[in-house]
Structure formats: C-alpha cells, structure tokens
Amino acid sequence: MLLTENWIHIDKTVQVPVYLQIANGIINLIRQGTLKPGSALPASRILAGKLAIHRQTVVAAYDELYAQSWVDVYPRKGIYVAKNLPDITPRLLQGTIEKSCFASKTYFEVDENKIPFPDLFKPANDTNLIFNDGFPDTRLAPVELMVREYRRFANYHFTSKYLMYGPEHGSENLRIELARFLGETRGLQIDPEHILIAKGAQMAIYLIAQLLISRNDTVIVADPGYPAANQVFEQVGASLELVPVDECGIDLDAIEAICKKKKVRLVYVIPHHHRPTTVTLSSERRMQLLELAHRYSFAIIEDDYDYDFHYSSSPILPLASADYYGSIIYIGSFCKTIAPGIRIGFMVSPPNLIVQAMRLRKMIDRQGEQLLEEAMANLLKNGDIGRHLKKANKIYHERRDILCRLLQEQLGEHINFKIPDGGFAVWIKYLNGLTAFDVSQKALTMGLTVNNGKDYFYKNLQPNQFVRLGFASLNPKELESAVGILANAIKKLV
Amino acid sequence: MLLTENWIHIDKTVQVPVYLQIANGIINLIRQGTLKPGSALPASRILAGKLAIHRQTVVAAYDELYAQSWVDVYPRKGIYVAKNLPDITPRLLQGTIEKSCFASKTYFEVDENKIPFPDLFKPANDTNLIFNDGFPDTRLAPVELMVREYRRFANYHFTSKYLMYGPEHGSENLRIELARFLGETRGLQIDPEHILIAKGAQMAIYLIAQLLISRNDTVIVADPGYPAANQVFEQVGASLELVPVDECGIDLDAIEAICKKKKVRLVYVIPHHHRPTTVTLSSERRMQLLELAHRYSFAIIEDDYDYDFHYSSSPILPLASADYYGSIIYIGSFCKTIAPGIRIGFMVSPPNLIVQAMRLRKMIDRQGEQLLEEAMANLLKNGDIGRHLKKANKIYHERRDILCRLLQEQLGEHINFKIPDGGFAVWIKYLNGLTAFDVSQKALTMGLTVNNGKDYFYKNLQPNQFVRLGFASLNPKELESAVGILANAIKKLV
Numbered sequence: 001m002l003l004t005e006n007w008i009h010i011d012k013t014v015q016v017p018v019y020l021q022i023a024n025g026i027i028n029l030i031r032q033g034t035l036k037p038g039s040a041l042p043a044s045r046i047l048a049g050k051l052a053i054h055r056q057t058v059v060a061a062y063d064e065l066y067a068q069s070w071v072d073v074y075p076r077k078g079i080y081v082a083k084n085l086p087d088i089t090p091r092l093l094q095g096t097i098e099k100s101c102f103a104s105k106t107y108f109e110v111d112e113n114k115i116p117f118p119d120l121f122k123p124a125n126d127t128n129l130i131f132n133d134g135f136p137d138t139r140l141a142p143v144e145l146m147v148r149e150y151r152r153f154a155n156y157h158f159t160s161k162y163l164m165y166g167p168e169h170g171s172e173n174l175r176i177e178l179a180r181f182l183g184e185t186r187g188l189q190i191d192p193e194h195i196l197i198a199k200g201a202q203m204a205i206y207l208i209a210q211l212l213i214s215r216n217d218t219v220i221v222a223d224p225g226y227p228a229a230n231q232v233f234e235q236v237g238a239s240l241e242l243v244p245v246d247e248c249g250i251d252l253d254a255i256e257a258i259c260k261k262k263k264v265r266l267v268y269v270i271p272h273h274h275r276p277t278t279v280t281l282s283s284e285r286r287m288q289l290l291e292l293a294h295r296y297s298f299a300i301i302e303d304d305y306d307y308d309f310h311y312s313s314s315p316i317l318p319l320a321s322a323d324y325y326g327s328i329i330y331i332g333s334f335c336k337t338i339a340p341g342i343r344i345g346f347m348v349s350p351p352n353l354i355v356q357a358m359r360l361r362k363m364i365d366r367q368g369e370q371l372l373e374e375a376m377a378n379l380l381k382n383g384d385i386g387r388h389l390k391k392a393n394k395i396y397h398e399r400r401d402i403l404c405r406l407l408q409e410q411l412g413e414h415i416n417f418k419i420p421d422g423g424f425a426v427w428i429k430y431l432n433g434l435t436a437f438d439v440s441q442k443a444l445t446m447g448l449t450v451n452n453g454k455d456y457f458y459k460n461l462q463p464n465q466f467v468r469l470g471f472a473s474l475n476p477k478e479l480e481s482a483v484g485i486l487a488n489a490i491k492k493l494v
Numbered sequence: 495m496l497l498t499e500n501w502i503h504i505d506k507t508v509q510v511p512v513y514l515q516i517a518n519g520i521i522n523l524i525r526q527g528t529l530k531p532g533s534a535l536p537a538s539r540i541l542a543g544k545l546a547i548h549r550q551t552v553v554a555a556y557d558e559l560y561a562q563s564w565v566d567v568y569p570r571k572g573i574y575v576a577k578n579l580p581d582i583t584p585r586l587l588q589g590t591i592e593k594s595c596f597a598s599k600t601y602f603e604v605d606e607n608k609i610p611f612p613d614l615f616k617p618a619n620d621t622n623l624i625f626n627d628g629f630p631d632t633r634l635a636p637v638e639l640m641v642r643e644y645r646r647f648a649n650y651h652f653t654s655k656y657l658m659y660g661p662e663h664g665s666e667n668l669r670i671e672l673a674r675f676l677g678e679t680r681g682l683q684i685d686p687e688h689i690l691i692a693k694g695a696q697m698a699i700y701l702i703a704q705l706l707i708s709r710n711d712t713v714i715v716a717d718p719g720y721p722a723a724n725q726v727f728e729q730v731g732a733s734l735e736l737v738p739v740d741e742c743g744i745d746l747d748a749i750e751a752i753c754k755k756k757k758v759r760l761v762y763v764i765p766h767h768h769r770p771t772t773v774t775l776s777s778e779r780r781m782q783l784l785e786l787a788h789r790y791s792f793a794i795i796e797d798d799y800d801y802d803f804h805y806s807s808s809p810i811l812p813l814a815s816a817d818y819y820g821s822i823i824y825i826g827s828f829c830k831t832i833a834p835g836i837r838i839g840f841m842v843s844p845p846n847l848i849v850q851a852m853r854l855r856k857m858i859d860r861q862g863e864q865l866l867e868e869a870m871a872n873l874l875k876n877g878d879i880g881r882h883l884k885k886a887n888k889i890y891h892e893r894r895d896i897l898c899r900l901l902q903e904q905l906g907e908h909i910n911f912k913i914p915d916g917g918f919a920v921w922i923k924y925l926n927g928l929t930a931f932d933v934s935q936k937a938l939t940m941g942l943t944v945n946n947g948k949d950y951f952y953k954n955l956q957p958n959q960f961v962r963l964g965f966a967s968l969n970p971k972e973l974e975s976a977v978g979i980l981a982n983a984i985k986k987l988v
Contacts, residue, residue, distance in 0.1 A: 024877075068884035086884050090681065091810045093777050102684045103820030106844045108759075108793040114705060115853035138657040143650050150653075153644040156637050163632040163833035187584065190596045199859035206858050211608060232857050265602075283587050299602040310582060317584045326597030339657035341864055350600045359609035363726050364700050365693035369863045370835055383518075390562035390580050 007034075010051060018053060019060035026061070027070055030081055041071065041079045115235065118227055119461060121440075123449045129482045130449040134275070134425030134470035140395060141339040142379075142388045149375035162370035168362040169354065170197025170346075171373035177380035178346060186307065187321040188330070188348065196347050196357050197368055201305050201333040204347035205229050207357045208266075208329055212299055213238045217265040220258060220298075222250045224456035224466070226275050229268055229303070238266075242458055245274060247418070249281030252288050259296040267293070268301045272315055273423030276456045276468040280421055286319050293327035302330045308337060308389050310422035311397040326350045334376060336424070337385060337392075344368075344376050396424065396472050399479060403471040406483040414490050424472040432494050435463035442489040448482055501528075504545060512547060513554035520555070521564055524575055535565065535573045609729065612721055613955060615934075617943045623976045624943040628769070628918030628964035634889060635833040636882045643869035656864035662856040663848065664691025664840075665867035671874035672840060680801065681815040682824070682842065690841050690851050691862055695799050695827040698841035699723050701851045702760075702823055703730045706793055711759040714752060714792075716744045718950035718960070720769050723762055723797070732760075736952055739768060741912070743775030746782050753790040761787070762795045766809055767917030770950045770962040774915055780813050787821035796824045802831060802883050804916035805891040820844045828870060830918070831879060831886075838862075838870050890918065890966050893973060897965040900977040908984050918966040926988050929957035936983040942976055 008025035010018055029035040041047075044062060048055040062079055065071045069086035071079050123130055153159050169175070175192035182188040198204045205228075213219060215237030221230055223242035233240060241264075243254035250269055258264060269289070271281040281289075293300050302319050320330035326349075333345035347357065361367075379385050403426060404419050417428040430439060436453025443450050453464045474482060502519035504512055523529040536544075538552040545552070556573055559565045563580035565573050617624055647653050663669070669686035676682040692698045699722075707713060709731030715724055717736035727734060735758075737748035744763055752758060763783070765775040775783075787794050796813050814824035820843075827839035841851065855861075873879050897920060898913050911922040924933060930947025937944050947958045968976060 064881075067888065068881060069888045086887070089808055090679075091777060091808050092681075093780055093811050093813075093816045101818075102682065102688055102814075102842075103817060103844045105820055105846050106793070107788065107819040107821045108706075108791055110705070110847050110850060112846060112850065115850050115857070117853060135658075138654065141654070141657050143653055143657070147648045147650060147653060150644055150647040153647075154641045156641065159637055159641060159644075160632065160635070163635050163637070163835045164629075165834050185584075187586075188596065194596055202857070203859040211604070212602075228857070235857060283585060286587055294601065297602055299600070313585075314582045315584045317587050319587075320596075322587045323597060324595075325601040326599055327601045340659050341657045341861075343860060343863070348596075350597050352599050352606060353604050356604060356606065356609050359611060363609070363696070363722075363729060364858060365697040366837060367835075369837070369866060372863060387558075387562060393580070394561065394563045 008051065010053070019057050019064060022047075022051070022058065022061035023064040023068075023070075026065060027068075030070060030085065031087065035081050037081050037083045037085060039081050041081065043078065116231075118231055119454065120227060121451045121454045127444065127447050127449045129447060129474070129478060129485065131451070131467075131482060131486075132470040132473060133451070133455070133468060134423060135340055135473050136336050136392070136424065137395075137473040137475075138339050138341075139473075140392060142384070143339075145379055145384050145388065146338065146342070146375065149378055152375075152378075153371055159371065162374065166367045166370045168367050169195070169358045170368050171370060171377055173377035174344075174373045174380070177377045181380050181385070182332075182348065186304075187317045189321075190348055193351050194348050194354060196354050196361065197373055198345045198347060198361070199365075199368060200335050200343040200345040201303060201331045202228065202345070203361075204329075204331040204345055205232050205301065205303070207360055208299075208301060208331075208347065208353075209233055209236045209238070210360055211353065211356050212266055214265075218258070218262055220255055220264055220267040221458075222269070222274065223458045224276050225458065226268075226270065226303075227455060227458075229301075230458060233266075233268070240458070245277050245279060247279055249274060249279055249285050250289075252285055252292065255289070256292055259292065259298070264296055264298040266299045266301065268303065269319075270303045270305070271319065272304055272307050273309075273420060273425075276425070276427055276466070278418075278420035278423055278425060278427045278468075280316065283316050286316065287322070290319055290323060290325075290327060294325050298327070300328050302328050304330060304332050306336055306423050307332065309393060309396060309424065311393065311400055312419070313421050315422070320348060329353065334385075337389060338376075342372070344373065399471045399474065399476070400426070402476050402479050403469065403474075403483070406479060407469075410483055410487040411490060414494065425468045425470040427466065427468050430465045430467070430490075434490060434493055435465060436467045437463040438493055439467070439486070439489055442493055443485055446485045446489055448485040448489070450486065502545065504547070513551050513558060516541075516545070516552065516555035517558040517562075517564075520559060521562075524564060524579065525581065529575050531575050531577050531579060533575050535575065537572065612725055613948065614721060615945045615948045621938065621941050621943045623941060623968070623972060623979065625945070625961075625976060625980075626964040626967060627945070627949070627962060629834055629967050630830050630886070630918065631889075631967040631969075632833050632835075633967075634886060635836075636878070637833075639873055639878050639882065640832065640836070640869065643872055646869075646872075647865055653865065656868065660861045660864045662861050663689070663852045664862050665864060665871055667871035668838075668867045668874070671871045675874050675879070676826075676842065680798075681811045683815075684842055687845050688842050688848060690848050690855065691867060692825075692839045692841060692855070693859075693862060694829050694837045694839040695797060695825045696722065696839070697855075698823075698825040698839055699726050699795065699797070701854055702793075702795055702825075702841065702847075703727055703732070704854055705847065705850050706760055707732045708759075712752070712756055714749055714758055714761040715952075716763070716768065717952045718770050719952065720762075720764065720797070721949060721952075723795075724952060727760075727762070734952070739771050739773060741773055743768060743773055743779050744783075746779055746786065749783070750786055753786065753792070758790055758792040760793045760795065762797065763813075764797045764799070765813065766798055766801050767803075767914060767919075770919070770921055770960070772912075772914035772917055772919060772921045772962075774810065777810050780810065781816070784813055784817060784819075784821060788819050792821070794822050796822050797826075798824060799827050800830055800917045801826065803887060803890060803918065805887065805894055806913070807915050809916070814842060823847065828879075831883065832870075836866070838867065893965045893968065893970070894920070896970050896973050897963065897968075897977070900973060901963075904977055904981040905984060908988065919962045919964040921960065921962050924959045924961070924984075928984060928987055929959060930961045931957040932987055933961070933980070933983055936987055937979055940979045940983055942979040942983070944980065 044058040048058045175195045209232045213236045219233045219238040220241045222245045320328040330348040415428045440452035542549040542552045669689045703726045707730045713727045713732040714735045716739045814822040824842040909922045934946035
C-alpha cells in the first residue's frame, strides 16, 4: 500500500517535533488497522519526498517507532509494521462486565470521624480583599531566585544525580548550609546530624507527636493556640492541658502547677509572635521554662516559624541556643521565607531523636524532594535567603506600621491592640459589645473576608471578641481599602 | 570619607552580577565599621567613574542597599549609611554562656526501639556491579522530559500560581490526567475524586494503615513479602498473619481459613510480579479474592506498583476494575516509571476513604510538591509517559531475556527459576546445598553485590536458598559480567 501526503498531517506551528508527529501519525494508522501488522513502510527517502521534509526527519520518526516496538527492522529488506503490536490489551477478569462503575463507598468499615474535620474559619472565595491569618505576600516571593535554581535542573548531569533514592533526613548540602545559617542567625551550635529536613514545620510536629506521645500522655499547649498542632497531638491520643498566654508569653506558673499534679510529656510553645496573640516569650521566661523542663523532664517543641521576621526590636535567641540538657526540639520552616507552597521545614534535636524521626519518615514517604532541597541549599549558600529576608522585612515593617496607623485612626474607639514586634499579623480585641462573628458576617457582605473568631480558642466556637488581621499579603492601597470596609462594617453594628 | 577603587573588588568572571558585588562590598565596609552609620556615600556618577563601570550599575547597587535597609535616601541630599543598621543582633538569653554545645542526647526519654531498624540486606558500596532488588535503570530515566517540564518552571507566571497552599489530595490537573490514564491502561472507571496523589506508593500504604488498622487488628500479608509494608502495618499495632505464595499468587485457601477463625481487617496483595517471587495472581484467584472480601468484609490493598512493565504476556486487569462492592484500595506509583527519586504515587478508593486520607495527609505534610505534580500531569497529558513506557518495556524485555539465557547457560545445574512475565527481577532458588548468604559473601569478594536472602521471609533471618536478581538496571555487558562472577562464586562453593 502507498502512504500519501494526506495520511499524515504535519503542523509546523505546534510544539510537538515533526518527527514525533510523523511517528504518532503512523501509530494511529496502525491502531486504526489501515496499516496491517507485517506490512512494509515506504523507504525513508520516498516518504520524505511525499511529505516534502528532510529525510533525516523520517529516519528519526522510524527510530522512534522502533524504540516503541511498533515496527520491525530487517537490514537490507526494510521496515515493517511489527507482527506483535506493543499495544497491550489487558486480560479481562473472568465474569466482569464491560463498564463497571467504581464503588461510591467502601464495603469495609471506615471510621469517618477518625480524623475529624476541624470546624475552622474558611475564607469565602468571593471577596477580593482578605485579612488572612498571617501569610507572606506571594507577590513578593523570590520567584526569580527559585527560577534561577530550577534552570539548573535543566542540566541533565545535575538532575540525574538525584534520580535514585536519597537520604531520608534530607539533602546533605542543605543540612550543612542550614546548620551554618541557624548558627549565624540563632546562635545554635549544631552539626548536620542534629537536623532532619521535613516537609514544612507541620511534618516535624507530626513526626515528634508520633514518636514521643503515647495514649493519654499529657501535652501542654497555649490557649488561644495553634489548632494544626493541637489536632496532631490529639490524633495520637494526647490529653491536652491548656494554659493561658499573657503579654510575656505562655504562663509558666500554670505549667508548673500542672507538672506538680501529673507527669507532663511535652510542652508546645511558639516563642516569637505566638499564634494567634503575636506576643514574644520574654527572656526571663525562656530561662525559667528550660529550668522547668529540666526539673520535670518534659520535652519542649519550640516552634520558631517566623523568627526571621522582626521589625521594631531584635529577636530573642531561641531556647534551643541555651539548652545544655537536651530538652528542646527546635522546629522552623522556609514556607514563610519563600512561599507557603514551597514546603521545606526542619527539626533540630539531639541525634537519638533525629534517628527515630528518620526511620519514621522513611516509613511515611521515604524522603523529601531532592531537587527542591538542593535548590534551597544553594540559595542559603549564596546568601540569597539572607538578602531576600532583609528586603521582605523592610516591606512587611512598612505594612505593619500602615495597618496599625489605619486601625488607630479609623477604629481606635472600637478595638484594642498592641503593635507586634514582628511576624505577619496584628491581634485585636473588639470593644463595645462587638463580636468577631458579627463583624465577619457584616464585612463579608461588603467585600472583605475577615476571620469570625473560631480559630483561636480550643474547641470554643462561641462568639468571641478577638481576631487576627494578617497584614503581610496586603499592599498599602489594599490595607487602606480593607480597613475602610472594616470601619464601615463596625459602624453599622454599633 | 572617600571610596576608592581598591575598596570594592569587582570580578567580572564570577557569576554574581556586578551590581550585587558592589552592594555586597559596601555592606562589608559597613559591617567592618569602615563606613559609619550616618556617613554619606559618594554620588553614583563619582563611584561609577572610580570603578570604571556604567553609572546605572551603581544605581542598581544603591537600590539593592536601600531595599535591604542598609542606606537611607534623602531626596536632593544624597544617600547615607542607615542610622539603624538592619544587621539584627539577637538578644542573648539571661545567664547563657557564649558558646554552648548542643546536647548530644535528649534529656527527656526517647524510646529508641519505637521505630525498629529493619535488619535488611544493605548493598556494599564497594562493588561496581550490583544485582539490586529490581529498580529501573536511572540511565534510561526520561530526564529530558522532566527537564522540559522544569524549563516551564522558569516562567514566572507559571510558577507563581503554585506558591500558595494547594489541595491536600494533589494537583487537580494530575488527578484528571491520572483518572484518564488509569481508565485507558487498567480499565478503572474512576473520577478525580477517587484519587489521592501521595509521595510514592509508600505514603499511600502509610495513610491506609493509619486510617484502617487499630491495635491487634488482623492483617494478612504474603510470606515471602514486602518488608516496607509489613513494617508500617506492625507500627500501627497490626497482628500479621502470613500466608504462602504459589505459582498462581497468594494462597486463597489460607486466607479463607484465617477468615473463618477471626475477623480480618485488611489483606495486602501485590497482584503483578509479587515482590519478591515475581508471580502474577491469576484471573480466577482475583475473582475469588474479591468474593472473599465481600463475604468477610475485609479491605484489600492492591499494590500494583509495576503494572506498566510487561514483556511476554499481557497484564491482567486489576481487582479494582471489577470491584463493584468497594473492597479495594488500589495503589501505584510513578517512581518506577520516571525514577525512584521522583516521588509521585497514588491511591484510588471510594471517596469516603479518600476524604479521611486527605485529612490525615494534611496533618502529616499539608500537601505535595505542586510544581512536580504539574510536571507529571503534563507528561501524562502529552502521552510522553505512554511513549516512554513502550521504549522502556522493550529494553527491559531484552535485559530479562539476556539474564535468563545467561543464568540457564552458566548456572543451569545450580539454580531453579521461572522467567517472569514482567517487572524488574528474577526470583531464583539455589540448589545443591548453596545458601544465598554464602553466595552473597563469596560474590562480594569478587566484586559483585547480590542479596544474602535476608529480605524476603518475615523475620526469618536464617540462611535460605532464595534470591531476587534485579536485571533492569544492568545493561547487556554488565549482565554478562555479573552472571560471570556469580557463576565463578558458585563454582568455588560447590
């Protein structure tokens, strides 16, 4: 039979290379049965003439067909459609019907409350303006730096190094650079063996909870606090003890009172810009907390997720920097530094815990994304992260000041707040009988999403007076509009 | 004070842009105290003249210094070193000593046997030739396809879409493409809502074990079997029941006998090329297994990790394709398709389990690597994965045939084996009193790594006669050398 120019359609404007278009065209002819198994294909010279293209392009197409097993090549005879086509038709199962629908529910029992769905505030998607919980502005994310690193992935020799299984505690290069970075910025005297690279601080919390907490172990958390951590602790069976937070941080007397009554396994603290209240744990309390940990032998998770974002005063060195006894597991993240979608976090602890965390991590997902970890290692090594942090701090500092000024000017009589030292949000208390729920409802009708107060206090979904306003991802004009709407919403309520 | 050309060293041969070299040079002068806070910097025109570079380069350097808060700009007056330098010195903790060493052991108790270290065979790094457990050849990995996708990441607008939090069950595009691909290749009639994208099949096994298994629940696995799955089941407290495997797959009479004695929660099967024995579960047994699942209400994990690699016969449709009742959780992976280091796997099940898996996954690591998932979606959409699989199948088919021929020719009297239908390895039994342990020891001295037989039978570390020889990652020449060494090693032992 004869191939004609009409049988294969070549379109030079599309992205698919011409040789692949020809190969795909011939595959379609074989699949349709137009070209039968065993039939000869035209010589490359002849087909090239018909299609008015270079002969080498046809040769490349035939090579592709051969590599995919669609043709057999007989030297000096020619190229023939393969007798055994590579299109594999799976063998049907005995007694199956042709089109079965997938079951809509498992036949075996699934406890649909095993992982409860936290009843938290979900932003509506239909407003342009959102006071979020305190996320960085992805418009300021150093995408150009990431893109520069991704360009290196385009180098075969670089990429091919990371195709096999890698270390379950993360890239060696990243652990080396991170040990240096944490030493320079946080005074941590650590080696790479103290570090496990995790997928965000979240995975670090999960690993620690699984390793340290047994059913009914007592875990102390702040209230208001961080539900994504509380949920993990409860999932492994922890009995949570809640302690209050004042302007110097978590209440140590309350912690000690609990320790006197029962064995405490773990205390979870956010020492800088505690979420949601934004307070920083004072230097004195830090030393006292270390002493308590020593006296009562509990472990501390020090979640220092936004240590790198400080505006009006310097950060305080982490508890981990003065932890001579080994009570602290220090966790942090680059999800706020680069962007929430770029998930690299870490845990720092004595090696006997790191080894257990490595083995558990290997069971969960084997290892991290090696190429991404190499990219981050290089950004730390080049000082790019440090430079980006300085620029971002300057911008977020301005935004914090703008939001606080606008709140004071337009809402001064209806709210109370303290200017946070750093971080991404302001914690305010509504006055004059306003509730976060009512303000949220009213603001939504006016085009602004603002939290309804559900996310802060442990399992207390009653209307309350508190709200956290993230300022980092709104530019000055957006901050002005958002506060304007908030002020109008409140005016209608009081 | 005057800046001179000597104060700042510019090297046009290095990768760092010149403007950044100037900015970094000035930052160093500020940090050293040579440039004092409040002192003026030279006008850009003058510095450009001194350094013999374009004035715009100096302007860019000053912009960088301003963005990093190192300088203040006074319009019409000039540029001054900032009075409040952005180099933040953290506040020391009261009573800390300057250089503390990080603790070498936790003060709180860590159960160092909580996650036991499986005593499996570890390949020595000092041989060039390795019969591995059955991994794809990373030299054949379609790196050029991955690299093409990574190039797209270099597009800011593409990348910036994936900077925020994403869906915890994986990329929408990938779930759409995967539903189509699994329908075409495996006859699964599913929608994206039936899919969770995980980090390899390993994460799918972990999620299912955490969700379905309570302490002392009975889980049936094959013996010999897959230790990385057994370990996860035991970690959540499962009581394992072992059943044998014959040439038609896992023994169903043994499964039914257990079901008659006690409640079975879960059965874990590898229906194609069972690891380690390479047998395929027959069509008849598949239907019987589904019936048993229905009768005794247990869940089945169908781990079909190398369905896509078939040589001498067509694959059999998965159990999941005929699962009208909802007994099957189907899992698979692209780690064998692309490379082990590129970790994308999936689980397919009715949505009531997917929803629970999503919530648990969110607690563990929030979400997957969005950019990588988009890359995989595009490779599936373009048909690149299908084309690569055809090529890889052809090459691995040849390698399987070469290994089996060499084994027959050179070791025929000392071993027994069946040619596997597909997959990456051959399962052999040593004869004439040979043990896998002895052969492994001897071969190691001759430059070949081959398993010592520890990895196959559950907690049975006694010398045995079985070994799995991975052929996929050895080319014909390497296969020839490896079998040559194996034959010599055996000759010395018998």
